[in-house]
Amino acid sequence: MVVGELAYERDVIVIGGGPGGYHAAIRAAQLGRNVTLVEQNQLGGICLNKGCIPSKILTQSAEKFTSFQEGENWGLEAGDISFNADKFQQYKQTKIEQLRSGIEALCQANKIEILNGSAFFLSEDKVGIENGDKFDVFRFKNAIIATGGRPEKPLWARQISDRVLDQHSISDLSEIPDKLLIYGSDYIALEIGMAYQALGSKVTLILDDGKEEFDFDQSICRELKRILKKKKIDVVRNSDVLELQRMDDMLTVTFTLTGKIDTISGTHLFVSTPIRPNTNQLGLSRIGVEQCAAGYIKVDYQSRTTQNHIYAIGDVTEGPALAVKAIKQGKTAAEAISGIKSESDFHFIPVVAHTQPPIASAGLTEKEAINMGYDIEIGQFSLSANGFSTLTGKKEGFIKVISCKEKQVFLGIHMVGTGAIELISAGITALEMAARDEDLIFPNYPHPSVNEGLLEAVEALRNQAIHIPPKSLKAQKIKV
Amino acid sequence: MVVGELAYERDVIVIGGGPGGYHAAIRAAQLGRNVTLVEQNQLGGICLNKGCIPSKILTQSAEKFTSFQEGENWGLEAGDISFNADKFQQYKQTKIEQLRSGIEALCQANKIEILNGSAFFLSEDKVGIENGDKFDVFRFKNAIIATGGRPEKPLWARQISDRVLDQHSISDLSEIPDKLLIYGSDYIALEIGMAYQALGSKVTLILDDGKEEFDFDQSICRELKRILKKKKIDVVRNSDVLELQRMDDMLTVTFTLTGKIDTISGTHLFVSTPIRPNTNQLGLSRIGVEQCAAGYIKVDYQSRTTQNHIYAIGDVTEGPALAVKAIKQGKTAAEAISGIKSESDFHFIPVVAHTQPPIASAGLTEKEAINMGYDIEIGQFSLSANGFSTLTGKKEGFIKVISCKEKQVFLGIHMVGTGAIELISAGITALEMAARDEDLIFPNYPHPSVNEGLLEAVEALRNQAIHIPPKSLKAQKIKV
Incomplete structure (x- = not known):
């Protein structure tokens, strides 16, 4: 294999075909670039094949x-209801393949060359792409690194691999665990926990890193306490995990809780852990693309690395490991390459959990706002007083808005409840447009709808939510 | 019965306890008024007891x-699935009562006096309230008329009452019609049609007033054509109904279609017709509250009638017979009474249909925008290309944005698809805040979600939706 003998010329090489990568590739192609997209596994990346989807x-x-x-x-009325895991896996596989071939067709329609292989930088303007015994060299004007990340289990969870699952391997689980232990406090831990509980598992959540609470606004955490209790999902808080052991079909986690040693056992353990950037094989040091101590590639608001013509997007960069971030950065990078001055801004990035009921959140939490020195006002409306939630029987949850007293703009919007994920975009639009309370009070909301809960949360800021009794409105104000 | 001997004194009398009335009463009470709410049937009005809920x-x-x-x-997996209409009626009744007692409790908490009886004006500042052989006189500073409306069947549908249902009586139907005929072209006709089709009825829709299409944007009508065909719901367009006959258990509608006479038969007929204002018994002419020719009470943007201290809201006023309108007018009237200068504006009132899939619409349709002289641009995104819709298997529908070419603000947003009703509030917020395309392109949208369809519809305006192939993007532009 002789490196560099003949180099193909490309405008843009995108390394990694996950959501960030393929969005970047398509936007660059839309803007007239000649684009090659390199993926070493399957188009759609972790998001489509193992994660979000x-x-x-x-x-x-x-x-x-x-x-x-x-x-x-x-x-x-129906007979006994049962869950057929094989059929479910079939359905899942069909949908993944459907979406994957959709991406493939879109890339083709945009005249994007798709290469299978692993890529690494040979120099500041060349990448080598290896696939088995095939090796090609491409010279590029711009490169976009979108190689994603991988979950890194804590040390104690690495010794035993059987039945110890992470964000990537859980999707292949083809049985309903009898007793599922979950280590984590993020939206994924909650999604997996509530889904398997619904399907019949006995679930225990162990908050990671000795935490007291989940990674959400304190009101959501309070509501979660109630909901999880009702679902009989146990939560172990403030604990330090010491070790994991396996005996026959059971896994046992040993942890300390307020100084005492305790254990908990389950048939399976799911660990939702931080995502580490996939940068090791890229040869970044060779070409002057700087990384921070934790390994993330340093980028600016246009996703430009310390090498001006090379960009990095998604999980290889710092920030939440969310597809929405990768997608936005991907489009921004492609536009920057094409001379368009767009930028990514993640102040109001949505964090959603497809739990029962769902959670959707954007902007500052109450605690964050206070810590940042804001004098805040809070409006909160319980969906138990919402007409639509009542008629559907989905009365759990609430909508909470956090507003800056001085400037009267919204700082954060947090929702738990059926419909929250679709509705959060109304909140995000308001946040991004620096809306004031009157901007959300003036519009008309369909009746009956959960949307009216957003209106009433904002009305609560002014003591005028219709479906909150006067005493409770006053009590809300005194609390803040 | 001696009228006027002793008059009780009140700040505000609200006549009618539907959604408009009780919202008005509570807002007025929140603002310190002494309020009496009069309802002749049940709190919650038609909306709660017979209509929306x-x-x-x-x-x-x-x-x-x-x-x-x-x-x-x-x-x-489950056994055979069946629908138990009795249990459904029980569930419905429980929910209605739950919501009704919620309104009652809220009124009490706001110290609102609730009176059962029918009210009419004795003079400009007095109403009489009659309940059986009890009669009381109340002197008021302000009155709010919220007596609602009633459906008025076309003449040919009035002769036979058995199995001929309207918006108010359909909710008591305790069987699944074998063959349901529906006369109407509005959201209610579609909701009822699709619901009963799903539950097993053979449904035929006869568009009212000889119409060619449903009361939605032309793209929605096109999608409906496809969806209704798939559901095997027949639609009779452009027909004039001549008569309705009953023989045994069958109803037969005779109509003309392109000059020929035809008939269609069904076991039940549902007629979704215009709502006429309930004003006859109020004695309005006595007190100088003017009505237009069709009987609606004339009001300004604060819901003030031609008598400055008397307000009218909801279905007794002109405009769409929607609870959202009544609610907004009710709050506006209560605020105006209390010296607050708020106003109602229904340019961007949402019209939603809980069909399968749901429809949600706000602002101008394509045709309306063109007729008003706007030079428009259109962005449209099919949910068949949306990741979340694909994985849920709910791929029907689209999101369409209509934008003014000159000013680049949105004029209308139209959606068909699962999640549309919650998502429309993002569109309405954008419409009300005079958002431009960049205001909806800049924010982050949860992934995967139907919300991303709104982003891509807006991106399509700029030829940059990621999940639309280049050729289709160009075709969209050429079409407009």
Whole structure:
């Protein structure tokens, strides 16, 4: 194999075909660039093949399962309801393949060359792409690094691999765990926990890193406490995990809790852990692309690395490991390459959990706002007083808005409840447009709808939510 | 009965306890008024007891029924699924009573006096309230008329009452019609049609007044054509109904279609017709409250009638017979009474249909915008290319934005698809805040979500939707 003998010429090389990578490639092609997209596994990346998509198929299935069980109230009668894991896996696989071939077709329609192989930088303007015994060299004007990340289990969870699952391997689980232990405090831990609980697992959540709470606004954490208790999902808080052992079909986690040693056992353990950037094989040091101590590639608001013509997007850069971030950075990078001055801004990035009920959140939490020195006002509306939530029987949850007293603009919007994920975009639009309370009070909201809960949360800021009794409105104000 | 002997003194009398009335009463009480709310039937009015709420319980139930039938794909197995109409009626009744007692409790908490009886004006500052042989006189500073409306069947549909249902009586139907004929072209006709089709009825829609299309944007009508065909719901367009006959258990509608006479038969007929204002018994002419020719009470943007201290809201005023309008007018009237200068504006009132899939619409349709002389641009995104819609299998529908070419602000947003009703509030917020395309392109949208469809519809305006192939993007532009 002789390196560098003949180099193909390309405008843009995108390394990694996950959501960030393929969005970047298509936007660059739309803007007239000649683009090659390199993927070493499967188009769509972790998000489509192992992460977001399969996990949402799981949560949707779990939600349907719950809905079936509640059907009798509505006059819907059926025999015993059961979950066929094989059929579910088939459905999942069909959908993933459908979406993957969609991406492939889009790339083709945009005249993007797709290469299978692993890429690394040979110099500041060349990458080598290796696939088996095939090796090609490409010279590029611009490169976009979108190689994603991988979950890194804590040391104690690495010794035993059987039945110890992470964000990437959980999607292939083809059985319903009898007793599922979950280590984590993020939206993924909650999604997986609630989905398997709905499908029949006995679930225990162990908050990671000795935490007291989940990674959400304190009101959401309070509501979660209630919801998890009702679902009989146990939560172990403030604990330090010491070790994991396996005996026959059981895994046992040993941890300390307020100084005492305790254990908990389960048939499976799911560990939702930080994502580490996939940068090792890229040869970054060779070409002057700087990384921070934790390994993330340093980028500016246009996703430009310390080498001006090379960009990095998604999980290889710092920030939440969310596809929405990768997508935005990908489009921004492609536009920057094409001379368009767009930028990525993640102040109001949505964090959503497809839990039962779902959670959707954007902007500052109450604690963050206070810590940043804001004098805040809070409006909160419980969905138990919302007409639509009442008629559907999905009365759990609330909508909370956090507003800056001085400037009267919204700082954060947090929702728990059926419909929250779709509704959060109204909140995000308001946040991004620096809306004031009147901007959300003036519009008309469909009736009956959960949307009216957003209106009433904002009205609560002014003591004028219709479906909150006067005393509770006053109490809300005194609390803040 | 001696009228006027002793008059009770009140700040505000609200006549009618539907959504408009009780919102007005509570807002007035929040603002310190002494309020009496008069209702002759049941609190919550038609909306809660006969209209919006029961119809949404029906549509939700139908949606669940469909979801059950699709469950097997997802690995959810159950025996034969059936619909128990009695249990459904029980559920419906429980929910209505729950919501009604909620309104009652809220009124009490706000120290609102609730009177049962029918009210009419004795003079410009006095109403009489009659309940059986009890009669009381109240002197008021302000009155709010919120007596609602009633559906008025066309003449040919009035002769036979058995099995001929309207918006108010359909909710008590305690069987699934074998063959349901529907006369109407509005959201209610579609909701009822699709719900009963899902529950097993053979449904035929006869567009009212000889119409060619439903009351939505032309793209929605096109999508509806496809969806209704797939559901085997027949649609009779451009027809003039001549008469209705009954023989045994069958109703037969005779109509002319392109000059020829034709008939169609069904076991039940549902007629979704215009709502006429309930004003006859109020004695309005006595006190100088003017009505237009069709009987609606004339009001300004604060819902003030031609008598400055008397307000009218909801279905007794002109405009769409929607609870959202009544609610907004009710709050505006209560605020105006209390010296607050708020106003109602219905340019961007949402019209939603809880169909399968749902429809949500706000602002101008394409045709309206063109007729008003706007030079428009259109961005449209099919949910068949949306990741979340694909994984849930709910791929029907689209999102369409209509933008003014000159000023680059949005004029209308139209959606068909699962999640549309919650998502429309993002569109409405954008419309109300005079957002430009960049205001909806800049924010982050959760991934995967139907919300991303809104982003891509806006991106399509700029030829840069990621999940639309270049040729289709160009074709969209050429079409406009």
